[in-house]
Amino acid sequence: MWADVIVTLVKLGVVLAVMLTAVPIMVWVERRGSALIQDRLGPNRVGPFGLLQPVVDAVKLLTKEHLTPEGVNRFLYYLAPGIAMVVALSTFIVIPFGFDPGLELFGHPIHGFLVAPDLNIGVLYIFAVGSLGVYGIILAGWASNNKYALLGGIRSSAQMISYELAMTISVVSVLMTTGSFRLDRVVEHQSHAWLGFIPAWNVVPHILGAITFIIAVFAETNRLPFDLPEAEAELVAGYHTEYSSMKFAAFFMSEYINMVTASTLIVLLYFGGWSIGPVLAHPQGWGGALTSVAVFGLKVAFFLWFFVWVRWTLPRFRFDQLMAIGWKVMVPVAVLNFVLVGVMMALGWPV
Amino acid sequence: MIAVPVPWILALSAVLFVLGALGVLLRRNAIVIFLGVEIMLNAANLAFVAFAMERAGSGSVSSAISGQLFVFFVIGVAAAEAAVGLALFIAIHRLKETIDVDRLNILRW
Amino acid sequence: MVIWAFLVFAVLAVVFTTLAVVHRSPVVNVLSLVMVFFFLAAIYAVLGMDFLAAIQLIVYSGAVLVLFLFVIMLLNIRRVERFGSGRPVQAALGAAAAIAVGALVVWAVRGLAPVTGGVTPDAFAGGTAAPIGRMLMTTYLFPFELISVVLVAALVGAIALARRES
Numbered sequence: 108m109w110a111d112v113i114v115t116l117v118k119l120g121v122v123l124a125v126m127l128t129a130v131p132i133m134v135w136v137e138r139r140g141s142a143l144i145q146d147r148l149g150p151n152r153v154g155p156f157g158l159l160q161p162v163v164d165a166v167k168l169l170t171k172e173h174l175t176p177e178g179v180n181r182f183l184y185y186l187a188p189g190i191a192m193v194v195a196l197s198t199f200i201v202i203p204f205g206f207d208p209g210l211e212l213f214g215h216p217i218h219g220f221l222v223a224p225d226l227n228i229g230v231l232y233i234f235a236v237g238s239l240g241v242y243g244i245i246l247a248g249w250a251s252n253n254k255y256a257l258l259g260g261i262r263s264s265a266q267m268i269s270y271e272l273a274m275t276i277s278v279v280s281v282l283m284t285t286g287s288f289r290l291d292r293v294v295e296h297q298s299h300a301w302l303g304f305i306p307a308w309n310v311v312p313h314i315l316g317a318i319t320f321i322i323a324v325f326a327e328t329n330r331l332p333f334d335l336p337e338a339e340a341e342l343v344a345g346y347h348t349e350y351s352s353m354k355f356a357a358f359f360m361s362e363y364i365n366m367v368t369a370s371t372l373i374v375l376l377y378f379g380g381w382s383i384g385p386v387l388a389h390p391q392g393w394g395g396a397l398t399s400v401a402v403f404g405l406k407v408a409f410f411l412w413f414f415v416w417v418r419w420t421l422p423r424f425r426f427d428q429l430m431a432i433g434w435k436v437m438v439p440v441a442v443l444n445f446v447l448v449g450v451m452m453a454l455g456w457p458v
Numbered sequence: 459m460i461a462v463p464v465p466w467i468l469a470l471s472a473v474l475f476v477l478g479a480l481g482v483l484l485r486r487n488a489i490v491i492f493l494g495v496e497i498m499l500n501a502a503n504l505a506f507v508a509f510a511m512e513r514a515g516s517g518s519v520s521s522a523i524s525g526q527l528f529v530f531f532v533i534g535v536a537a538a539e540a541a542v543g544l545a546l547f548i549a550i551h552r553l554k555e556t557i558d559v560d561r562l563n564i565l566r567w
Numbered sequence: 568m569v570i571w572a573f574l575v576f577a578v579l580a581v582v583f584t585t586l587a588v589v590h591r592s593p594v595v596n597v598l599s600l601v602m603v604f605f606f607l608a609a610i611y612a613v614l615g616m617d618f619l620a621a622i623q624l625i626v627y628s629g630a631v632l633v634l635f636l637f638v639i640m641l642l643n644i645r646r647v648e649r650f651g652s653g654r655p656v657q658a659a660l661g662a663a664a665a666i667a668v669g670a671l672v673v674w675a676v677r678g679l680a681p682v683t684g685g686v687t688p689d690a691f692a693g694g695t696a697a698p699i700g701r702m703l704m705t706t707y708l709f710p711f712e713l714i715s716v717v718l719v720a721a722l723v724g725a726i727a728l729a730r731r732e733s
Contacts, residue, residue, distance in 0.1 A: 231618070232621060239629070242601065268634065462570055470581070480661075485647075487644070487647040489638065494588065497603070505676070507616065537626055538718050
């Protein structure tokens with residue numbers, strides 16, 4: 108009993124530490140990556156290759172003055188960044204970070220790299236908690252008492268609802284072939300090979316679903332080309348116009364943490380998690396388990412880079428274009444994918 | 459493990475239902491009235507859950523699942539209702555610049 | 568343990584429902600309702616109905632209430648009338664009616680509820696999603712189809728209502 112509690116707390120601590128470390132690294136990657144794409148140098152003064160730049164940024168944000176604008180609803184104004192952070196951090200407890208060959212520590216089973224191993228609703232939990240994240244943005248927009256912030260909040264609420272639909276429908280096909288909400292089962296399902304050498308990743312049979320899912324998570328994380336809620340060319344800084352110092356940092360961090368969640372979900376649902384076909388499907392012992400974590404991390408890192416890559420390559424949509432794509436393209440394509448996979452299953456194809 | 463008594467769940471459901479009804483009958487802003495309706499629907503859901511749990515306690519798992527399915531259907535209807543209701547409010551607001559139900563009285567003689 | 572969790576969530580749900588009904592700012596009303604639905608989902612989860620808890624959060628908190636907030640912000644409703652203000656006779660009658668309806672419901676249900684019955688969440692070991700899905704496709708197939716028709720009708724109706732004539 109107590110051993111389980113301690114194991115869970117340690118896992119929570121490790122996951123939190125990894126997430127909060129991933130944020131400054133991603134900030135650095137984003138700034139250097141954008142510089143690379145735009146053919147300039149980027150931050151290169153603090154530490155080797157500017158690696159310590161995020162640390163300096165954090166110190167700057169921490170020591171800045173806390174400004175509270177006139178006429179705001181104080182309670183909601185302070186609550187909003189908190190909601191954004193808490194929601195972003197609490198989705199991680201159902202994500203398996205690697206294979207569990209029945210690992211034991213000091214003779215006690217630790218149930219792999221999953222914080223909540225007994226939660227049967229896996230993916231649904233992520234959607235349920237993730238759907239609360241929009242409140243942070245809407246509240247920030249409403250409580251700021253600023254027209255640009257309000258516009259950002261309104262845009263965000265419409266955008267989130269629209270793209271959540273496409274995202275959920277595209278995931279249904281994966282859940283259908285897996286027969287479980289649990290993400291470790293989803294990976295298990297992909298841990299074999301077709302014709303002996305093609306990894307049986309879901310991205311092949313569910314290609315339409317994978318595309319709509321990836322586009323939808325870009326919208327859900329408010330990243331370009333869908334960062335309409337904070338479009339700086341139109342809305343100053345959108346919903347966080349009135350936020351400074353650590354309150355701004357909370358929004359900033361939650362955006363990056365959401366990117367990490369999105370990348371892990373893409374990898375787990377469509378790119379085989381830690382498995383490469385039958386390789387690493389059932390690694391043995393601590394060495395094998397840690398290798399699976401490393402492979403998983405590499406795949407996630409690729410999609411994180413993909414986020415940066417897209418952001419500095421594509422221009423922003425107009426709001427009417429955004430809604431038109433969401434409802435007239437994404438939802439129908441997601442439904443088509445769902446029907447196609449259903450037909451494939453009915454025909455008995457190995458999907 | 460100690461069980462949750464079914465009457466407690468029903469009591470919570472009754473309290474929520476009365477609070478929702480109070481909201482519907484005593485408020486005059488259409489959106490808040492609508493929130494009251496949502497509260498009442500959720501109170502009903504809780505009652506369904508309570509009876510489903512009672513069935514599960516007496517060993518009939520399939521009727522316990524039925525109770526949860528009713529909740530599922532109520533949630534579906536509530537979503538449909540919210541979509542139509544909010545569209546109505548937008549249409550009314552465009553016409554009258556308010557959604558206070560006391561001011562929507564042009565059909566009164 | 569379960570019983571204490573239920574009590575805590577129940578009390579919090581009632582507190583936030585009161586706030587949702589009486590507060591003057593529509594945004595606070597909706598946010599309190601988000602909390603209420605969150606605690607109801609927590610109660611479902613505590614009772615072992617994990618699928619229902621997730622659906623409650625996804626549909627209500629994730630979609631319906633966001634839509635409410637969207638409309639409030641679109642119409643820019645900052646503050647509305649106080650709870651129970653306006654004509655006193657009607658307000659008193661309304662309150663009496665609400666309590667009477669509540670009393671009626673309690674009276675009607677009283678005979679149905681077992682006084683001693685109680686359940687443990689263990690009844691749904693292995694998750695509720697699979698049996699719910701199976702029943703949805705067999706026993707309740709017709710209501711399931713019907714609800715999709717209702718949703719489509721609502722969607723079309725909402726678009727028709729909110730559309731600007733041009």
